[in-house]
Amino acid sequence: MRCTPPPERRDTAFALILTALFGACILLSIIIPSQICLARGGEAEEMNLSSDTALSKLTEGNESPAQEGIPVHVYITNNDNEKLDVSLFIDSELIDHKSISSGSDQKMDRYLLEKGRHTFKITWWDEDVKSSFEVEETRDITAETSVHLYTILNDKPEEYEITVNLVNENSRELEAFLYADGSFKKSKKVGKESSAELGKIKLKEGIHNLSVRWQDDDTKIEYEKTKKLMVKRD
Structure with missing residues (x-):
């Protein structure tokens, strides 16, 4: 009998500015030396296999190939x-x-x-x-x-301060609303046939669209006047 190890992602009202289990059989051969029992008639002959020999035979052909590249x-x-x-x-x-x-x-x-x-x-x-x-x-x-x-250095774009003046050419007081590139910035009431400084806004260098909107109190119609502005360092 042979003993073997177990398997293994509108109107111009305004003017606008800006394997871990691999060693099961190996481990057994290390702890308990492998024994092969050879039965020849009524006699039993015992042959011991060294752990190193068993390990060598069990791992033969299992080495991982060398990485290429x-x-x-x-x-x-x-x-x-x-x-x-x-x-x-x-x-x-x-x-x-x-x-x-x-x-x-x-x-x-x-x-x-x-x-x-x-x-x-x-x-x-x-x-x-x-x-x-x-x-x-x-x-x-x-x-x-x-x-x-x-990587490339990209500084935060510098912003420039722009002063915006409004001129009301209408014969009545109107409330003006200032927008820059479609975003609301400021509002102010401007007297009839007069001008007023709406205030200062900050814009980055480049081309921008400034617009002023107002409503006619009689018709409730809203009008808009737009001006394109190039902002530069100088």
Whole structure:
């Protein structure tokens, strides 16, 4: 008899300004030396197998194959003035995501890639300008190498103070409502045939639409007059 181990994501009224179970059989052979009982007629012969021999035979052919590929070390430098959450893509596949402090370098990891051309891309969201950005680089990988990508500094756009004056050309007092790019900013009552400073508003550099709205008290009809404004540093 043989003993074996067990199996194993309207009117010009206004003018407007701005396996863990693999070793079951091995473990048994280590703790209790394997014994093979050979019955020959009425005699029993005992043969001891060393643990090392049993381990060697049981694990033979079970070794995992060596990983193949060219090592590529990817680093990212954050050149923005604040901490950024950066995502790394290799050949359009999301590989990793890390938070990187302002002005610091961060190694993403070491990746094994096939020989040939590969595209490395990082993306991030910049809260200052409320927009997402990306940087991409294509490299021909032929030997172990490093790839370094850099985020871009995006400063918060500077705002400029604009003074808005209203001129009421109507023969009655009217209440004017000022809008910038469709958003309400201020309101003020302006006497008949007079002008008034509505106040100051802040606008970023670029082209903006300023409009003033008012209502005719007799007809209850609302009118609007719009003016396009280019805001520049000078």
